[in-house]
Amino acid sequence: MVLTAKTFTTEFFARDTSLVARELLGQLLVTEKDGRCSAVIIETEAYYGSRDPASHAYRGPTPRNRLMFGKPGVAYVYLCYGMYNLFNMVTQEKGTPGAVLIRGAFPVEGRKVMEKRRNTSGGRLLLDGPGKLTMAMGIGLGDNGKDLTSGGSDIFLEESKKFAGLAINRTGRVGVKVGQDRLLRFYINMDESI
DNA sequence: TGAATGATCACG
DNA sequence: GTGATCATTCAT
Numbered sequence: 001m002v003l004t005a006k007t008f009t010t011e012f013f014a015r016d017t018s019l020v021a022r023e024l025l026g027q028l029l030v031t032e033k034d035g036r037c038s039a040v041i042i043e044t045e046a047y048y049g050s051r052d053p054a055s056h057a058y059r060g061p062t063p064r065n066r067l068m069f070g071k072p073g074v075a076y077v078y079l080c081y082g083m084y085n086l087f088n089m090v091t092q093e094k095g096t097p098g099a100v101l102i103r104g105a106f107p108v109e110g111r112k113v114m115e116k117r118r119n120t121s122g123g124r125l126l127l128d129g130p131g132k133l134t135m136a137m138g139i140g141l142g143d144n145g146k147d148l149t150s151g152g153s154d155i156f157l158e159e160s161k162k163f164a165g166l167a168i169n170r171t172g173r174v175g176v177k178v179g180q181d182r183l184l185r186f187y188i189n190m191d192e193s194i
Numbered sequence: 195t196g197a198a199t200g201a202t203c204a205c206g
Numbered sequence: 207g208t209g210a211t212c213a214t215t216c217a218t
Contacts, residue, residue: 081214082200131214175213
């Protein structure tokens, strides 16, 4: 039993989505499914609600997006393009929709398992996309709704200061046609830490 | 640049 | 019920 770092409480997620998206950069995402796999989060995107046309929550709650309106710190996983599972963490206070899409990470532990799941030996390209990341770490629709803060989940975060202090870059979000006026994609360049 | 691939949601 | 639309990835 691994304890979730006390940093990543419900209160951590119950804040502004962009702030959470930035603070997740450099932290360790862990899954314990077929052994322990972990990776440093290097790319995130923030999604809001009724003011954000690119968000699933833009038009109000639906069966799929209802978790975005619920308890912060919960996993929101959905099927994209009929093929790929995309992994989000719910943000903002309950009742206010928000989520952070985890778009990219750098592999740390469980590389062999992740390469097998992806059927590749991709090196640093193993987790460099939201669909690749879920595939490598074994995250699927069955994880939708899991509380990442409770400590009893097989998906959780661990605090890492290894890449603290890196500059946070921001751009428009990838793969969306609307809402490009807002720079809600955040990423760090780990090469700068060497 | 386009194919693969299937759930979702706005229609009415 | 129907059809356009995808928070993607990979091969051409």
